[in-house]
Amino acid sequence: MLTKQGFDLWADDYDQHVHDIEKNNQYPFAGYKEILNTIFNVIMQKKDSKILDIGFGTGVLAHKLYEHGHRIDGLDFSPKMISIAKTKMPDANLVEWDISNGLPAELEEKKYDFIISTYTLHHLTDKEKITLILKLLPLIEENGKILIGDISFETREKLEICKRENASRWDSDEFYFVYEEIKSSLKNEYSCEFHQISHCGSVIMISK
Numbered sequence: 001m002l003t004k005q006g007f008d009l010w011a012d013d014y015d016q017h018v019h020d021i022e023k024n025n026q027y028p029f030a031g032y033k034e035i036l037n038t039i040f041n042v043i044m045q046k047k048d049s050k051i052l053d054i055g056f057g058t059g060v061l062a063h064k065l066y067e068h069g070h071r072i073d074g075l076d077f078s079p080k081m082i083s084i085a086k087t088k089m090p091d092a093n094l095v096e097w098d099i100s101n102g103l104p105a106e107l108e109e110k111k112y113d114f115i116i117s118t119y120t121l122h123h124l125t126d127k128e129k130i131t132l133i134l135k136l137l138p139l140i141e142e143n144g145k146i147l148i149g150d151i152s153f154e155t156r157e158k159l160e161i162c163k164r165e166n167a168s169r170w171d172s173d174e175f176y177f178v179y180e181e182i183k184s185s186l187k188n189e190y191s192c193e194f195h196q197i198s199h200c201g202s203v204i205m206i207s208k
Contacts, residue, residue, distance in 0.1 A: 015058055027166040028151045031198025032119075035149035036061045038195060038203045039116055042147060044068065049113035052139070054099055055120025059085030066092055073107065075099060100124060103135055111141050118149040122174045129177070130185045137190065137208060146206040152177030153202070154194055162200050179204060 021029040040061060043049055049070045056062045056074040058081050066072050072092040076082050082094050097104050099120065115136050121129055136146055153159040156178050163170050179194040182204065186192065193205040 015060065025198070027162060027169060027200045028171070029119075029201070031201040034197050035201050035203055036118060038197065039118065039147045039149050040064055042145065042205070043070065043114050043116075046113055050111070050141075052107065052110075052112045052115045054115065054117040056085055056094070057081050057119075059088045061116070061118055062092065063088040073110070073112075075104070075107075099132065100128065102132070107139070110139060111144075112139055113141050113144050114147060115140060115144070116147045116149075119151070121148060122150055122176050125175050126178075126181065126185075129175075129182070133182075133186070133206065137206070140208065142208070144207065148177070148204040148206070149197075149201070150177055150204075151200050152179060152204060153200070154179045154196065156181065166200075177202075177204060 018029045018032055022032040043051065043065060047069065049065075051062070051065060051070050051072050053062045053072060053074040056072075056076050057078075059066075059074075062072050062074055062085065066089045072089060072094075074085070074092060074094045075097040076085070076094070077096060077098040079096055082096055086092070086094055095104060095106075100123070121132070124132060133146065140146060151174070153162065153176065159176055159178055179192075179202070183192045186206070191207045195203040195205070197203060
């Protein structure tokens with residue numbers, strides 16, 4: 001698993017690395033741009049949205065939303081990636097924070113139209129994911145959404161198929177979303193949608 005220092009070292013080459021893997025339709029980044037575009041298009045249906053981006057990295061998606069007038073708060077644990085993103089979004093509120101520690105107190109009283117996270121939450125265990133999602137739900141406005149774009153699968157069986165097909169490159173330190181299990185853990189108390197984008201990536205939408 002990459003540490004904060006690892007992501008700092010990777011920061012300058014991260015976007016090119018993702019692009020190269022996506023171009024070849026390979027795990028783990030197959031469908032990367034379409035996943036980001038799917039989230040972008042959902043948000044663009046509402047003007048001047050308040051957005052929390054968890055794990056914004058170099059700001060690829062957040063920057064596009066920022067350019068269209070949306071207000072961005074962001075959390076990331078890599079100072080180098082924050083520095084890169086800050087040059088693109090000087091007025092965004094970008095906070096250095098490790099999401100494995102929950103949420104910073106300063107955000108717990110805020111409300112957002114959208115909370116987004118792309119290719120970040122797979123660093124949390126399945127139990128930690130649910131704990132975080134339950135903490136995020138009170139932060140969204142009445143008609144708000146949590147939008148998660150990540151390496152994810154509709155069923156555990158489909159995850160295992162991908163794991164076998166990519167055994168030599170599979171990252172056993174990461175914990176990928178299984179939609180059926182996430183939905184079950186939320187006990188059908190919330191609206192959940194699953195949008196498969198590639199053989200290893202999708203968008204999960206959660207709302208009250």
